[in-house]
Amino acid sequence: MFNQSMSFLDQIYDPSAGYLWYFYFPLAPGKHETRSSVWYAAGLLRRNEGDDVEQANKIITSVITGQQKNVSDQWYGDYTKYPEEPTVGTAWYPEDIYNSWDPNWRGFIGTALIVMYEEYGHLLPSSTLALILDSMRNNTIGDSYRVGGVDGDNLYPAYSNPSLMRAATTGWTGRKLNDSNLTAAGEAYAQEVIDLFDRNNTLSEFNSATYCGVSLFALTLWAKYLPSSAAAANSTSASVMGTNAPRMIADIWTTVGALYNANLRNIAGPWDRTYGFDQNLYVGIMNTYLWALLGADRAPGINNVSKGGRTPYWATAHADDFEIAPLLSAVLPYHVTLVPDSVKQSLAAFPGEHTYTTSAYAPPADLVPRNITTWLSDNITIGAQSFDQTAVGGFSLNPNQWNPAVAQWLRSDGSVGWLTLYGTEAALDVNVTAGRLSLQYPRGNESSIFTILVASNPFDGGRGKRDVRGWEDVDGLKAVRVSGSVDVAALEIGFCGLLGGTCDVINNWEFWNFTYVMPAGSGNVVPSLVLEIEV
Known part of the structure; x- marks a missing residue:
């Protein structure tokens, strides 16, 4: 999965700009794209061949340089959607949440920076590590501006994927910077999400082939990078995130396992949010998890094999979701250890x-x-x-x-x-x-x-x-x-x-x-x- 995703992204990388070309719906000729470039940077660091580290460092620096720095703007601490875009909030480029700027990209890009800092920080110069921490401070403070129902924002704890990312980025940043306010904010918000999850042991944003994958990724960061009660010992206080994430991941996979039909290679409905109606013909982020668990030939939507034919992922709908694969590759080996064995069996063969x-x-x-x-x-x-x-x-x-x-x-x-x-x-x-x-x-x-x-x-x-x-x-x-x-x-x-x-x-x-x-x-x-x- 890592090799195939990187092989494709290598072809759309522009080293002169330090960004990937825009492969995101709708396609934009001559433009670059920010979020996928950060995901690619994680892949470059993992591969670490030739000038991969140099290019990753270039991407990280470029993206952080473009971070929104005006503390009075609602989009403070966010990142450009593409580097050529005009200044958000001007007469010619008015603020338009989820269009001219997307508050969820603080979470998408912030979580990627965390993975690179934790997994590959030894490859990066100290100046870049400091730049990442400074960016994460701006990122998480800006994300605190978000209040559901205010200024057109819809970030409530029930908006599962950005809520889980918010808690992860805020709690992690607070601990790295020894900032008790950020740490407490991350813990408090995480607890709100956990309380809602615990009503039914399900995500509020239920059964989305794309956003369930994002939620599981954020929870993996909770489990891997934030201390659990077992790991905290006396020197580090336990995080509600590190303590609760493993069983939340197991519960989500229990639902997915019950809804997955291996004969159809689809997670059955209903779906709260979807970009397609058959996972064999569109890429949702859950497809990459299924590839990690089942192998390419049995996973839906990515190199799907049917009656001797093969549908490459780039010929399916919503193919840009596959751009996250290099980033997921860094944490999936750990993540799959948290998937119950009974679920793995039901994914492999319809029970x-x-x-x-x-x-x-x-x-x-x-x-x-x-x-x-x-x-x-x-x-x-x-x-x-x-x-x-x-x-x-x-x-x-x-x-x-x-x-x-x-x-x-x-x-x-x-x-x-x-x-x-x-x-x-x-x-x-x-x-x-x-x-x-x-x-x-x-x-x-x-x-x-x-x-x-x-x-x-x-x-x-x-x-x-x-x-x-x-x-x-x-x-x-x-x-x-x-x-x-x-x-x-x-x-x-x-x-x-x-x-x-x-x-x-x-x-x-x-x-x-x-x-x-x-x-x-x-x-x-x-x-x-x-x-x-x-x-």
Whole structure:
């Protein structure tokens, strides 16, 4: 994994600039990119061949030089998204959180600097080590400006991946600088995240192929670099992070292991946030963990092998996630020791039909905890979650990432078919049993709709159906029986294509749009849709 990721990144590195060329969605000709350059620097230090250390040092210095230094700005201590960008906050480049500047990049870049300091500090000059510590002071102080619900920021403890990174960077920096205020701040914030996790032993940001990977990375830093109660002895006070991280990692992997179907090479739904609908065709950061645990030929989305064919990672969607692989390579050997053996077994071979239930809670978006049920069998999985939230689109308020009900199945050519409910309501009740998905809108009315996104059919050597006029045309499904209070006969079907159609693609994925409406004059009837799926 390390060698393949570095081989690709070597090709897009610009040594004259000390940055990688921009390989990030959307592609930007002639521009460089900051975050991936730092990840690459970690890889250069690990490889340590030729002028690798010199180039890594150049990258680190360049990125830190570009750090935001105005203490009165909301983005103080953050880093440029690309070094050619104009000055944030000017009339020609207005501040726009998560666009012209991204507060989460303090966490992404800060955690990378920590790994390089800890793992490869002996290769770096003392001046660069001092520069890293100075940068981390600015980074963590700037991150303290973030308060959920203030100035357009959404950093609550329930926003799992940046919350875990915040605690890691702040607590680590406080200890390195002997700054009791930073140390205490990191510990206090970590405890808030731990308390929320301990409600259900799940991440609030539940089951994301990308962001679960980030959360596990941050927790690995908690476990590896912050003292546990066992390691603290008398000289160093224990950290709640070092003490709790190993069992949190084990709990997260227990959930992943229960939801993973090795026959489909996918973590079954529902997904709080996703950039794709089949892990064999897009790179999520969890794909790299699965590669580390299973090997390249059995991991989804990266060099996936199917019927003698091979899909290289750079030909899949969201391929820029693979740029983090050199950084993860530094800590994955340690991380995999924290994965329970029973989970490793269920990842390697599907253990057989089972149903998994759990719960997750992400305030303030969730008014009540979300209850999750997923049924898995050899060649199909169905998963969904009941919720009652303040707005449509999950915690991130993004219906394009929010997938509260999902089914996946094995198709005739060995590929994976899928369907997902597109969120249009702030509350949903679900019931999942073998082959059956029941959806109900408790706050719905006669204007409610159920929009089901369905994968387009595979090419399959030219044998796949190009047009879908109903469920009978969806590849891999023998039958879909539809019932509920919707008007079953009034099904509306549209195509959302890369080059046209009746609607837009989502994260570059094409699909068919199956929309069910309520009968006219249905009044106070609770909107419901039931799909009985046979493969």
